[in-house]
Amino acid sequence: xxxxxxQQGELRALAKIPTSCQMSLLRYGLDGSLLLAAGRDGRIxxxxxxxxxLPLPAADAKSPDAGESAELxxxxxxxxxxxxxxxxxxxxxxxxADTWGRLACWPLTATAERPHWEHxxxxxxxxxxxxxxxxxxxxxxxxxxxxxxxxxxxxxxxLRQFSGGGQDLYSLACHPDGQRLAVGDLRGGIxxxxxxxxxxxxxxxxxxxxxxSYIQEVGGVRWLAWNxxxxxxxxxGCIPENGGFVxxxxxxxxxxxxxxxxxxxxxxxxxQEGFVHQVLWHSEDYWMGVCSGQPGRGRFFLHRTAxxxxxxLNPQPLANCHSAALHPLGRQVxxxxxxxxxxxxxxxxxxxxxxxxxxxxxxxxxPASGPVS
Amino acid sequence: xxxxxxxxxQHQFSRRRWLGTAAAGAAAVALPVFxxxxxxxxxxxxxxxxxxxxxxxxxxxxxxxxxxxxxxxGGPFRAIPTSVPGIHVSELLPQTAQQMQHLAIVRSLxxxxxxxxxxxxxxxxxxxxxxxxxxxxxxSAVTKLLGPxxxxxxxxxxxxxxxxxxxxKDAGFLGPQYGSLAFGDGKPxxxxxxxxxxxxxxxxxxxxxxxxxxxxxxxxxxxxxxxANGFVYSMGLELMQxxxxxxxxxxxxxxxxxxxxxxxxxxxxxxKRMLEAGVQFVKVNSYGWDTHGDNFNGxxxxxxxxxxxxxxxxxxxxxxxxxxxxxxxAMSEFGRTPRVxxxxxxxxxxxxxxxxxxGAGVRRGIAVGSTSDKGxxxxxxxxxIGHMFHTWFSALGINxxxxxxxxxxxxxxxxxxxxxxxxxxxx
Numbered sequence: 001x002x003x004x005x006x007q008q009g010e011l012r013a014l015a016k017i018p019t020s021c022q023m024s025l026l027r028y029g030l031d032g033s034l035l036l037a038a039g040r041d042g043r044i045x046x047x048x049x050x051x052x053x054l055p056l057p058a059a060d061a062k063s064p065d066a067g068e069s070a071e072l073x074x075x076x077x078x079x080x081x082x083x084x085x086x087x088x089x090x091x092x093x094x095x096x097a098d099t100w101g102r103l104a105c106w107p108l109t110a111t112a113e114r115p116h117w118e119h120x121x122x123x124x125x126x127x128x129x130x131x132x133x134x135x136x137x138x139x140x141x142x143x144x145x146x147x148x149x150x151x152x153x154x155x156x157x158x159l160r161q162f163s164g165g166g167q168d169l170y171s172l173a174c175h176p177d178g179q180r181l182a183v184g185d186l187r188g189g190i191x192x193x194x195x196x197x198x199x200x201x202x203x204x205x206x207x208x209x210x211x212x213s214y215i216q217e218v219g220g221v222r223w224l225a226w227n228x229x230x231x232x233x234x235x236x237g238c239i240p241e242n243g244g245f246v247x248x249x250x251x252x253x254x255x256x257x258x259x260x261x262x263x264x265x266x267x268x269x270x271x272q273e274g275f276v277h278q279v280l281w282h283s284e285d286y287w288m289g290v291c292s293g294q295p296g297r298g299r300f301f302l303h304r305t306a307x308x309x310x311x312x313l314n315p316q317p318l319a320n321c322h323s324a325a326l327h328p329l330g331r332q333v334x335x336x337x338x339x340x341x342x343x344x345x346x347x348x349x350x351x352x353x354x355x356x357x358x359x360x361x362x363x364x365x366x367p368a369s370g371p372v373s
Numbered sequence: 374x375x376x377x378x379x380x381x382x383q384h385q386f387s388r389r390r391w392l393g394t395a396a397a398g399a400a401a402v403a404l405p406v407f408x409x410x411x412x413x414x415x416x417x418x419x420x421x422x423x424x425x426x427x428x429x430x431x432x433x434x435x436x437x438x439x440x441x442x443x444x445x446x447g448g449p450f451r452a453i454p455t456s457v458p459g460i461h462v463s464e465l466l467p468q469t470a471q472q473m474q475h476l477a478i479v480r481s482l483x484x485x486x487x488x489x490x491x492x493x494x495x496x497x498x499x500x501x502x503x504x505x506x507x508x509x510x511x512x513s514a515v516t517k518l519l520g521p522x523x524x525x526x527x528x529x530x531x532x533x534x535x536x537x538x539x540x541x542k543d544a545g546f547l548g549p550q551y552g553s554l555a556f557g558d559g560k561p562x563x564x565x566x567x568x569x570x571x572x573x574x575x576x577x578x579x580x581x582x583x584x585x586x587x588x589x590x591x592x593x594x595x596x597x598x599x600x601a602n603g604f605v606y607s608m609g610l611e612l613m614q615x616x617x618x619x620x621x622x623x624x625x626x627x628x629x630x631x632x633x634x635x636x637x638x639x640x641x642x643x644x645k646r647m648l649e650a651g652v653q654f655v656k657v658n659s660y661g662w663d664t665h666g667d668n669f670n671g672x673x674x675x676x677x678x679x680x681x682x683x684x685x686x687x688x689x690x691x692x693x694x695x696x697x698x699x700x701x702x703a704m705s706e707f708g709r710t711p712r713v714x715x716x717x718x719x720x721x722x723x724x725x726x727x728x729x730x731x732g733a734g735v736r737r738g739i740a741v742g743s744t745s746d747k748g749x750x751x752x753x754x755x756x757x758i759g760h761m762f763h764t765w766f767s768a769l770g771i772n773x774x775x776x777x778x779x780x781x782x783x784x785x786x787x788x789x790x791x792x793x794x795x796x797x798x799x800x
Contacts (some may be wrong), residue, residue: 021445022713040449040713041445079443079451080442080443080447080448080449080450080451081449083449099449100449100451125451125464126449144673168673213661214534214636214659214660214661215636215661215674215675216661216674216675216678217674218667218670218674220670242661243661243671243675244661244663244664244666245663245666245718246665246667246671246718247666274667292716292717293716294666294716298715319715320715320716322717338714340712340714340715341712354711354712354747354749354750355712356445356446356711356712357713357714357715
């Protein structure tokens with residue numbers, strides 16, 4: 001593992017919000033008053049929060065609790081797992097997708113109960129990712145069916161569809177200029193399209209994020225994100241060692257948008273860990289992301305592209321982080337981890353129930369002044 | 374010359390083996406004195422074959438034969454209808470779903486071991502009571518009990534990734550000649566082809582000398598070990614004559630596409646050819662099913678790559694009529710936990726899991742047993758691997774209750790005596 005410099009920024013734990021099941025993704029509403037989580041129970045879970053963020057815990061608190069968060073009734077109607085959540089550019093709508101191919105648009109209010117519009121078969125099966133252009137004119141979706149579809153977020157009408165360049169598409173990112181879309185696939189291809197006409201522009205290579213292990217295709221570009229001005233694209237995944245267990249090196253690969261050259265490849269663990277599941281851009285000129293690993297491992301990290309190593313990691317490993325969401329004011333971050341039982345024990349609870357794992361949400365205060373070079 | 378050309382070593386061996394095995398089989402099967410009806414039944418049994426597909430590491434029952442969509446542990450996938458109304462399987466088995474009319478699913482397996490290291494042996498040996506002996510794997514047991522057939526080919530072959538060779542440990546107390554001949558990556562044994570500088574005449578003479586040496590060596594030694602030595606040579610000679618079996622260029626391109634160009638597809642297509650050629654027991658291994666991490670993307674890849682050749686093979690065997698004599702079994706050493714761990718994997722779960730079978734002696738188009746709504750526990754009669762061994766032997770025409778092994782005078786049941794055949798699985 002590359003060297004870690006954790007001296008220049010400290011995360012302060014503000015709250016730990018318990019959840020009733022495992023979650024895959026977190027999002028804040030644009031005014032910061034709602035925190036949303038994509039449930040692996042097919043529901044969109046919601047918490048009402050103080051719009052300015054959670055306060056510091058009491059000085060005598062032994063460990064963070066749920067603080068001033070209040071859980072709201074979940075949004076129901078999806079199937080399988082909720083696989084993606086996005087917020088419309090104007091902050092009025094929540095866009096959601098599931099593993100059975102459903103795409104829905106909900107009013108982003110605490111009282112919402114029914115979708116504004118939905119498509120039950122937006123994709124054939126697992127709809128893996130959504131992305132919204134900065135101007136709010138276009139919602140992109142991709143799925144395991146290999147298709148990219150562009151939708152009008154206002155009414156759900158299909159604008160355009162095209163093959164995404166790979167058989168199994170995992171990730172999407174809209175360029176800040178609103179004219180380009182990057183699509184990441186299972187085999188490490190990053191295909192860039194012109195959003196205006198669906199024309200394929202170029203393909204960048206992250207083939208290290210893929211391995212054929214016996215008959216299992218392992219890996220994939222699990223997340224894509226552009227920096228604020230669109231000059232750098234970050235691709236997240238794993239350099240896989242094997243199938244089955246799926247162990248490998250969690251990794252990020254940064255591309256120069258101008259020519260597709262690789263600016264850096266960052267490794268965030270040893271070869272016994274898992275994936276970088278998500279990476280986000282912070283307006284203070286750094287990246288933040290999460291990675292998973294074997295039981296007990298997992299990280300939240302902050303990283304500046306020019307540095308050799310992250311400048312901040314959560315001081316204690318969080319077990320298997322799967323998502324992070326940045327509060328709109330930029331000072332707090334919510335991180336999904338995992339909690340529960342590993343292994344094959346029967347692990348019966350006292351009442352005879354076989355318990356599932358959950359995904360507690362850890363809310364941190366970010367370093368006050370951002371990274372120091 | 375020690376023997377005439379028409380008494381080639383392999384022919385002589387086959388005859389010797391037939392006689393020897395038939396005698397051993399008679400001891401094992403405890404047949405009464407010659408009876409035409411019993412003899413006919415024995416011949417019918419000998420025509421039976423087995424295809425044993427081993428998904429090493431543990432296929433998730435929830436992502437295959439026993440889906441629980443939209444439940445706490447159900448995972449991301451849908452269940453789809455099959456060709457048999459009322460039976461659903463995971464959406465990762467779309468082609469197999471269309472063959473359900475030929476299949477029997479068991480959803481109520483509850484076995485004893487959640488470790489790979491011991492579980493593989495326990496399952497493939499039928500987990501008998503511990504009597505201080507090593508029981509044979511199912512393949513070794515079947516070839517011993519059925520006796521030789523007319524193909525002249527090795528009775529028990531194993532098509533697997535990685536390396537091959539002769540795997541004597543499968544045989545347990547039956548003796549090494551009942552081991553499996555493994556074809557690594559579906560390739561024939563190394564140096565199978567007759568060397569260009571060795572003429573047919575020279576080869577024949579070499580084999581006769583070797584046979585003579587074998588007989589000299591065998592004097593005063595246990596037959597099991599000396600026969601195994603000769604057996605391996607004879608298999609090699611037979612395979613030299615049948616080496617076209619391994620020639621992948623002779624597979625129809627359409628079949629290659631239907632079965633898939635990945636390892637399991639190629640190996641299943643070779644397995645079909647081996648069955649058509651008369652091999653009694655064909656085991657096909659697929660590795661990498663121990664999905665402790667990223668189980669759902671893993672299953673998306675693995676299960677669909679199983680689905681394609683499995684469905685093609687069942688369809689082909691049914692179309693040719695061979696399914697009437699071939700018992701097909703697809704299984705692992707256990708299933709996977711309903712609970713999803715933090716690495717999005719499922720761990721080992723012998724408490725409630727599934728397998729699929731088809732073919733000779735098996736009732737078709739059924740799903741036997743049930744699990745709880747969340748897939749955590751068996752809610753019907755639980756079946757251990759001993760029940761499956763009884764059932765499979767019965768499907769092959771072997772009375773698993775009355776037949777016993779003769780282990781150097783020690784009678785041993787061929788399947789766990791506390792278990793019994795699952796009659797609803799038998800046709």
